[in-house]
Amino acid sequence: MEVVRRVEDGLVFRDKDGRIGHVQWRRLRDRDTGRLLLGYGHCLTVDSAQGITSGEHINALARGSAGITAFKGYVAESRHEHEAWTMVGEWAEREAERMSRPLGDQREITEADLWARTAKNMAAKPYKSLGIDLADKLQAEEDAAHDCLIRSDLRIQRQRAEGRDHGAEFADWQQDRAIRRVLEPRMEALDRAIRRNGEVIEGFRAAVADSLRELGRRMEQALRMLEQQVRRARLAVPVPAPQPSVLPATSDRPRPDAPAPSAPPMQPSGGFRM
Numbered sequence: 001m002e003v004v005r006r007v008e009d010g011l012v013f014r015d016k017d018g019r020i021g022h023v024q025w026r027r028l029r030d031r032d033t034g035r036l037l038l039g040y041g042h043c044l045t046v047d048s049a050q051g052i053t054s055g056e057h058i059n060a061l062a063r064g065s066a067g068i069t070a071f072k073g074y075v076a077e078s079r080h081e082h083e084a085w086t087m088v089g090e091w092a093e094r095e096a097e098r099m100s101r102p103l104g105d106q107r108e109i110t111e112a113d114l115w116a117r118t119a120k121n122m123a124a125k126p127y128k129s130l131g132i133d134l135a136d137k138l139q140a141e142e143d144a145a146h147d148c149l150i151r152s153d154l155r156i157q158r159q160r161a162e163g164r165d166h167g168a169e170f171a172d173w174q175q176d177r178a179i180r181r182v183l184e185p186r187m188e189a190l191d192r193a194i195r196r197n198g199e200v201i202e203g204f205r206a207a208v209a210d211s212l213r214e215l216g217r218r219m220e221q222a223l224r225m226l227e228q229q230v231r232r233a234r235l236a237v238p239v240p241a242p243q244p245s246v247l248p249a250t251s252d253r254p255r256p257d258a259p260a261p262s263a264p265p266m267q268p269s270g271g272f273r274m
Helices: 070-077 090-100 111-123 132-161 166-236
Strands: 002-007 010-014 020-024 054-061 080-088
Touching: 070 111, 080 090, 090 111, 132 166
Parallel strands: 054 080
Antiparallel strands: 002 010, 010 020
16 A cells, blocks of 8 residues: 555555555544554564564565574564564565476465465475585585495405405596487487487388299289190190000911030040040
């Protein structure tokens, strides 16, 4: 709410929507005492108001409670003797609640959600680093270095007991690490090339399979045509009829041109010697 100007019978205000309204003085007076319900006040930041005391205190969080923690909220809420009023910018809290939800979340943001976010922010107690934390951090790092050295020595002793060469294994690990560092940025391009070559090989395989099927089909056609030609050739050649065989008549008389039978060989007798 903003005071635009003062007129004779009251004040003119402008709200957050830009609407202007006239409020009469009688509306701003106490009904019993007639006192005007307006007073002089100071506007300070939470840090600058630390240490002061006032009768009534207004904690105005025009930009919401995003910058308020439990430490700063305690200072802001403990400046009064009698009453304290906490006023939170609704638009800022509503926007923070909307940004904290997933994209596309259509749930209604209720007044309870806004107060829950305000309470969460004003109850937060973030850790503040101290000077002693530096010494603790250094001690923790030194202890971690000692533990690393002990583990490394135990590993080397174990490898020696197993007959392994720690230096050679470490060199191989360094080389493998260097190769991986060089190849990892190129792995995506290598994968694309492998997939592209795989597609080419698959296309070549399909083409070869189609060619083999076509070759088999043509060979089958050629065999069928050859069988048909052989069958036609067999039907075209005439087969001669079988002739009866004539056997010569048999006779006991020898033929004139037959050779004479030879005499059996003579066996020597016992009374003669040659």
